[in-house]
Amino acid sequence: MLSKSCRVFFAAFSLSKKRKGNKIMKTKQLNNAENTDNFGNTYRIDGTGAQTAVYGNSPANKSRFAILKEEIDDYMEIRESIKTGIEDYDRIKQQKKKIKKYLGATEAEWNDYSWQLKNRFTNPEELASVISMNKLEINAVKTVAAKYRFAVSPYYLSLINPDDPDCPVRRQSIPSSAEMDESGELDPMDEKGSAIEEIITRRYPDRLIIKVTNICGMFCRFCQRRRLIGEFDTNCTEEKLRKAIAYVRRNPEIRDVLITGGDAFMLPDSQIDWLLSELRRISHVEIIRFGTRTPATLPQRVTKNLASILKKYHPIYVNTHFNSPMEVTPEAKAACATLADAGIPLGNQMVLLNGVNNDPYIVRKLNQALLTIRVRPYYIFHPKTIKGTKHFWASIEEGMEIMESLRGRTSGLAIPAYIINGPKGLGKTPILPNYLLYAGRDKAVFRNWQGIKFEVPNEISTK
Ligand code: SF4
Secondary structure, three states: OOOHHHHHHHHHHHHHHHHHHHHHHHHHHOOOOEEEOOOOOEEEEOOOOOEEEEOOOOHHHHHHHHHHHHHHHHHHHHHHHOOOOOOOHHHHHHHHHHHHHHHOOOHHHHOOHHHHHHOOEOOHHHHHHHOOOOHHHHHHHHHHHOOOOOOEOHHHHHOOOOOOOOOHHHHHHOOOHHHHOOOOEOOOOOOOOOEEEOOEEOOOOOEEEEEOEOOOOEOOOOOOOHHHHOOOOOEOOHHHHHHHHHHHHHOOOOOEEEEEOOOHHHOOHHHHHHHHHHHHOOOOOOEEEEEOOHHHHOHHHOOHHHHHHHHOOOOEEEEEOOOOHHHOOHHHHHHHHHHHHOOOOEEEEEEOOOOOOOOHHHHHHHHHHHHHOOOEEEEEEOOOOEOOOHHHOOOHHHHHHHHHHHEOOEOHHHOOEEEEEEHHHOEEEEOOOOOEEEEOOOEEEEEOOOOOEEEEEOOOOOO
16 A cells, blocks of 8 residues: 555656646647646636736646645534633633632632642642542642642643643643652753853853753643752842843844743842843844743733833744644733734744654644734753653654654644753754655755655855
């Protein structure tokens, strides 16, 4: 049995023969209803000899369009069953109602991010009051929480589908006994070894990371910095921040500063304002980036006031972190619109996670949904071998299959770079499906997204 790409290859080969046939017909059929020129364009000629271009009507084109439709048939069938949070909002509203009632919250409180933070669920019994959990699961949360802290915002909890035992939102937020597996390391990237100041990680020549807080709207169960989360919420002291700023000032090659955490948007507005004003006083800092998962886990944090602060210090970029289409809700959309309306380009850094998004259709749906809320998929990170996260690890083959399935079948804007982080701080390394099959002095041979081979001349420039 031929694979789909082989079948497409042979279909395309026969198409090219038909196209040649069309060219030969040209001279014989002049003055008939339709003709094709030497470039493959089809024209209709009326009685006066006037030509009108005909698009997509030639037999060759009709077959090609049928093939293109066939390429997306499988996704068209399945895409309705993969729901975004916007599409499943009626269900989310029911869950929100239940949680609000349990907490005795008003709508105004629900929409206030500091209320959300204060009311994060941190106790397994309370959790069991709003989502279905059996005794075993409650005990597992207790055991795991003693080792790795957990906290979930009421908002993020409202996205959990109580009827789905494999709910991807639940998997990312509720501790499971699988976290007690000892495989992996706490710091496989050796962030400690790449730390030039206590809160600075530097791995590249012209940019660095400043970690400003250990606070997050929700402590993701796969987090690469779980070792830093500790027992209590702590923002960096001004003294540590001043030291980090002084390091940036002393090193003129640093043109790009990434502010992260924890979650960078967990700093209070006044501190973000101060930090940005200090960085903007350093003439060699060209761009400032934020890493935040709040649009997905705590969208209430993205207030008009925060956006107006960020706007004063352009160019500012924000990279956020959506892993599941279910995280794309009306609230997330509003948060992203607030940032985008302030002129901030938004990118998404997805982590490839077993049981959450290691599926080509889910990633396609997620990335297309992100574009509709003005977020450009930027990276897919291969999961790191963090201790206690083995149940999230996925294979390189799964990641490659996702990349293959995106190319050609959806907008280039929806195709991020697939990246593996080299161990011990060796840095981001792209993983690419191979499209270049041969490159010699005479020619280069490629395959396209459908597996069709083609070649181009590969002349050495004489200039
Ligand atoms: S928001 Fe980011 S830093 Fe915080 S727990 Fe999740 S992955 Fe880790």
